[in-house]
Amino acid sequence: MSRLFRQQALEVLHIEAQAVQQLEQYLNDDFEKACQLILSSQGKVIVTGIGKSGHIANKIAATLASTGTPAFFVHPGEASHGDLGMLGKGDVVIAISYSGETAELLTIVPVIKRMGLGLIAMTGKPHSTLARLADVHVCVAIAKEACPLGLAPTASTTATLAMGDAIAVAVLDARGFSADDFALSHPGGSLGRKLLLRLSDVMHQGELLPRVHRTASIKDALLEISQKGLGMTSVVNDDGSLAGLFTDGDLRRILDQKLDIHQLAIEHVMTVNCITAKADMLAAEALNIMQQKKINGLLVLNAQRQPIGAMNMHDLLRAGVL
Incomplete structure (x- = not known):
C-alpha cells in the first residue's frame, strides 16, 4: 500500500511540475502589460477569487504586499455586498478564475469597469467571458489536473500561484525593491531582525x-x-x-x-x-x-x-x- 502512495504522489508532483514549467509560454506581451499596469498604478492592487482560486488570490495579495506593492484580498461575494467600497481611484484588480466564468466575479466586473480601474484576469481559458472583459489576460492554462478524477483544483492552482509569484517578483525587481525595504514590512519576524538589527x-x-x-x-x-x-x-x-x-x-x-x-x-x-x-x-x-x-x-x-x-x-x- 505504501508503494501505491508513493507512486500516486510522484505522479502528482510530476504533473504539477510540468504545469509550472509550461507557464513559460505565457510569459508574453500580456504578462508584461500586466506587470506594467501594476507598476504604474497610483493606488492599490486588489486580488479577488472564490473557492480554491480565492485561497490562491489571498496568497498572491500577501506576496505583493510584502514585496513593495500595496495589495489586499477581497472576496467577490462580499464585494457585491459592500466591500467594493474598498476600491478607489488608481487601483488595479486581479481577478482569478480558472474557468473565467465565475458568476461572483462577473457580477462585479461592470462596477470595476465603471470606476475606470485596471482589470487583470488570470484564467486558463483565453476565450472566457472574464478574459474578454479584462484589460489584460494572463493565461495559466494547464494540460490536466493532478487529481486522478480531473476534478479537484490541483495543478491549476499551483500554476496560478506560480504565475502570481512571477508577477510579484518581476514588479519587485522593476521597483528596485531592496532588502531594507523588505525588512520594513517584516519587522516582527526573524527576517526583519536579520535585516534591520544593528x-x-x-x-x-x-x-x-x-x-x-x-x-x-x-x-x-x-x-x-x-x-x-x-x-x-x-x-x-x-x-x-x-x-x-x-x-x-x-x-x-x-x-x-x-x-x-x-x-x-x-x-x-x-x-x-x-x-x-x-x-x-x-x-x-x-x-x-x-x-x-x-x-x-x-x-x-x-x-x-x-x-x-x-x-x-x-x-x-x-x-x-x-
Whole structure:
C-alpha cells in the first residue's frame, strides 16, 4: 500500500511540475502589460477569487504586499455586498478564475469597469467571458489536473500561484525593491531582525563593557572577563583608544607558556590587530564576519577608535539573528 502512495504522489508532483514549467509560454506581451499596469498604478492592487482560486488570490495579495506593492484580498461575494467600497481611484484588480466564468466575479466586473480601474484576469481559458472583459489576460492554462478524477483544483492552482509569484517578483525587481525595504514590512519576524538589527541594538556598553588598561596585569584582565561574562576584554591606552584584545582563548595559550599572570602586563600577551566593528553595522553583517573569521566576539569602536561596545555569538542568538 505504501508503494501505491508513493507512486500516486510522484505522479502528482510530476504533473504539477510540468504545469509550472509550461507557464513559460505565457510569459508574453500580456504578462508584461500586466506587470506594467501594476507598476504604474497610483493606488492599490486588489486580488479577488472564490473557492480554491480565492485561497490562491489571498496568497498572491500577501506576496505583493510584502514585496513593495500595496495589495489586499477581497472576496467577490462580499464585494457585491459592500466591500467594493474598498476600491478607489488608481487601483488595479486581479481577478482569478480558472474557468473565467465565475458568476461572483462577473457580477462585479461592470462596477470595476465603471470606476475606470485596471482589470487583470488570470484564467486558463483565453476565450472566457472574464478574459474578454479584462484589460489584460494572463493565461495559466494547464494540460490536466493532478487529481486522478480531473476534478479537484490541483495543478491549476499551483500554476496560478506560480504565475502570481512571477508577477510579484518581476514588479519587485522593476521597483528596485531592496532588502531594507523588505525588512520594513517584516519587522516582527526573524527576517526583519536579520535585516534591520544593528550592533548598537545588541552590544554591551557602559558599565557592561569589559575594559582594562594596557598596564593591567593578566590577572586583572581575567577578573574583568569573568565579571563581564563575554569571554574577552578590550585593552585600552591612556586616551581610551583601543590597544588590543584579550580573550579566554588567549588565556589557554599563555597558560601553556607558564607565564606569571600576577605580574605580567596584559599588553605583552594581547592581540593587537584585532577585528573590530562600528555601532551602525548590521548584526547580520557582523555575524557573517564572525563566521568567516572563526571568532566568537567583536569590539565596537567609535570614530576615535575607543571601545564603546562588545558583543558575542550569544547576543546574536538571543536577538534572533543567529
